[in-house]
Amino acid sequence: MHERQATGPVHLSRRTVLLGAAAGAGALVLGAGALAPAAEAASFIKGADISWMPQMEAQGYYWNNSAGTRQDLFTVLKGYGLTAVRLRTWVNPSSDPANGHCSIDETAALAVRAQNAGMQVLIDYHFGDTWNSVGTQRPPAAWANLTYSQMLQAMYDYVYHTMNVLKYNKVTPTWVQIGNETNSGICKPTGSISNPAQMTGLLMAAHDMVKEVSPSTAVLVHLAQPQNLSSVQNFLNAYRNNGGQWDITGLSSYAQGGNVPAVLANMQTIQSSYGKPVMQVEYGGPLNKPTQVRDSLRAFITGLKGFGGLGTFYWEPEGYSPFTDYGSSAWDPTTRRPTAALDGFLNV
Template sequence: MSPLTRRTLIKSATVATAALAGGSALSAGQASAATFVKGADISWLPQMEAGGYTFRNSSGTQQDLFTILKGYGLGAVRLRTFVNPSNDPGNGHCSIAETAALAKRAKAAGMQVMIDYHFGDTWNSVGTQKPPAAWQNMSYSQMLDAMYDYVYHTMNVVKANGVSPAWVQIGNEINSGICGTTGSLAHHPDQMTGLLNAAHDMVKEVFSGAQVLIHLAQPQNYDSITAFLNAYRDHGGAWDVTAFSSYGSAGVAAGIVGNMNAARKTYGKPVMQVEFGGRYDRAAATEAALRAYITNLKSIGALGIFYWEPEVYTPFNTYNMGAWDPSTRRPTSAMDGFLNA
């Protein structure tokens, strides 16, 4: 499909989205009554396995990670993808070929899949939104064509692996926009919206049934959330679900989920928490926080929650908010937060 054809698609799709906004919100509201999704982002898994890391269940028996996660009631995984990543085990990999292969394993294990686009060669998050190096010096028009091509191609790679993602997240913690200044909220909210709508429409072109997520960090900072969502909505932005990252303790979960609920009501989209985590060496506190989030999210009809990289343990990475004990290679009690909640 040529860039010109994609430009035509996005214009028609954006008009249709605006015309059907009320119906879309109703459909999403009905979807929120479905089974609450419990999942995990396990994007580091292939690099861990390549390094000889293994996983034991709570009884100490070595098992495939997917089997262990399903034992805790998890039915979905979230998998990030970078554009042109390095081979660094912690900050690279996650090319679309690797991500699609992992998605294929997840499907074979009977789990749903979320694809998480970072739109960079490595991490993009609430404090950093750098475009891939190949896009760095592009004009907005060129970057728009690159976005069409990239998302259309990568979605077809996933499709070629026999996977139909339930959700596709376009951008990671994009409070400030995407792709540097070109798509920044502060400087070019119209271009930010154009780039994200291009991604949205190419996802829908390949997987019409996939739910497209807009992902924002720190919902405790509600002004930041509304600044983005107001600009995106007012410039014609299209999305199905508003997704959030939150790593707060049990004591603040109710207030943070309250802000998610306010966004749900204001913008007419269901909400989901796609990142949660807590200190592996403070497992009881992490378990309590996970239970608190699940309880509060269910109370507002949220779609689900994902633990961010629970399988990680040292010395693979210094990240200390996984849910595996490095000394035993067993899950900590933090994972019990998924049970009976």
């Protein structure tokens, strides 16, 4: 059941890594004005973050399809038209089933399974040992006391190494997300948005190493709460004005019902203002309101398609209790069948 685990290459010296980044500068300049070929050629992406899948399997959880028959999770998702998965990775995670794991070796193993199932892969770097989100941006414990220059080197080394672990496992991510819901910055306080030059420096170290190892991979920055347009713009302005480069703007929105149109309008504004296509990399809604969640998902997909948005990912639809008390999944914990929420991906 376990895929081959990669140890990856030995970390290179600071001089070697930085020279490697400089050698790829021509490709980076080319990529700054256009999407990577893989992203450019893709049709509208329907996907899901399924990072809990291996730990759920390890504890005996499984998934039925809509007919009530036990089936491989990738097969079930593909039956709803999903073609991509998003997988997070943490630096030095704990062994907690729901809040740990997701080391690069574990993430690479799941990416291999996804790729073998015919799915495209989005890698989500949190740049922490556990959850980082709009309200929390903690650096990995091993980086917490580093100076900015030391942290910059740690970022170069970490992303270069982890991208090579993926490469060693023959995984080519279609997309890589540098940071998770980074409205307030990353690795705070060093990379706080209140210090935009350092924030941009850290993110560009990640960007450059992604492109160095996998030039065809599109790089996303990821912001939460597009209903708060100024929060997203504050980050993007600070990042762009300090030389930040990116291919796609990733956005989280769990808006429902009558709140969806205003969020879509802001997403369109973000796309037109910065000249980068948007992708909704997180969506979900109340487990106990599946038809509402279905209809809102359809509204997002229709709206995003209407102005050239690239895709929508459902966040951890496969998670169900008692593995997690997360209340916005799309699997019924009693029947182990997908709820009507996933029907939002069909016929749209």
